[in-house]
Amino acid sequence: MPSRPYAEYAQRNADPILEVLRQELRNCRDVLEIGSGTGQHAVRFAAELDHLRWQTSDLAENHEGIRTWIDEADLPNVDAPLVLDVATAALPPASYDAVFSSNTAHIMSFESVIAMFALVGSVIRPEGVFCLYGPFRQHGTFNTASNANFDADLRRRDPVMGIRDLEALDDLGVEQELRRTGLYAVPSNNMVAVWQKK
Ligand SMILES: C[S@@+](CC[C@H](N)C(=O)[O-])C[C@H]1O[C@@H](n2cnc3c(N)ncnc32)[C@H](O)[C@@H]1O
Numbered sequence: 115m116p117s118r119p120y121a122e123y124a125q126r127n128a129d130p131i132l133e134v135l136r137q138e139l140r141n142c143r144d145v146l147e148i149g150s151g152t153g154q155h156a157v158r159f160a161a162e163l164d165h166l167r168w169q170t171s172d173l174a175e176n177h178e179g180i181r182t183w184i185d186e187a188d189l190p191n192v193d194a195p196l197v198l199d200v201a202t203a204a205l206p207p208a209s210y211d212a213v214f215s216s217n218t219a220h221i222m223s224f225e226s227v228i229a230m231f232a233l234v235g236s237v238i239r240p241e242g243v244f245c246l247y248g249p250f251r252q253h254g255t256f257n258t259a260s261n262a263n264f265d266a267d268l269r270r271r272d273p274v275m276g277i278r279d280l281e282a283l284d285d286l287g288v289e290q291e292l293r294r295t296g297l298y299a300v301p302s303n304n305m306v307a308v309w310q311k312k
Pocket residue numbers: 121124148149150151152155172173176198199200201215216217218221222226
């Protein structure tokens with residue numbers, strides 16, 4: 115069996131994100147995760163939130179790792195990854211009560227962030243929620259010097275990456291009838307932003 119990919123940060127931030135999802139997804143039956151990455155979050159959250167069906171997804175290059183975590187966890191409520199590139203995606207053939215994504219909005223281009231919100235707006239059911247974890251800027255200001263440095267590092271690596279303005283994401287939400295209903299501060303100067311579909 116291939117060795118599992120492992121991200122230390124995904125292990126560290128799982129508990130605080132889980133506490134938000136426990137609250138926000140308590141009335142949901144299924145969730146689409148965009149950009150499942152290693153697959154660590156999916157198996158941890160699906161194990162703890164066993165009232166949910168957890169649909170993983172990512173670019174094809176990450177699927178082997180995600181499958182390894184899913185196979186080892188052997189949970190009844192987590193599904194093998196869909197190939198999902200938000201920039202080019204045909205819509206997944208389903209709708210969901212919730213969409214979750216972690217540390218993706220600053221990694222993809224802003225055009226892809228626009229496409230991600232459009233996809234969320236299309237697949238999410240009325241009153242469903244979109245929970246997005248990561249660092250954000252608010253009113254043009256970074257919440258810490260370390261996030262300002264992180265943003266500069268990202269943009270040096272690739273000018274299309276960068277920490278997003280929460281207000282710009284709110285505007286994208288409005289176009290999809292997604293209104294922000296929550297904002298949770300979590301450790302490491304990150305947040306979970308929550309938008310609810312009309
Ligand atoms: C920093 S990793 C975060 C992974 C995981 N969600 C986590 O928190 O550990 C960014 C993820 O976004 C995914 N990603 C980047 N561009 C994407 C796109 N256009 N569509 C879907 N996923 C994308 C990457 O493949 C990767 O899994």
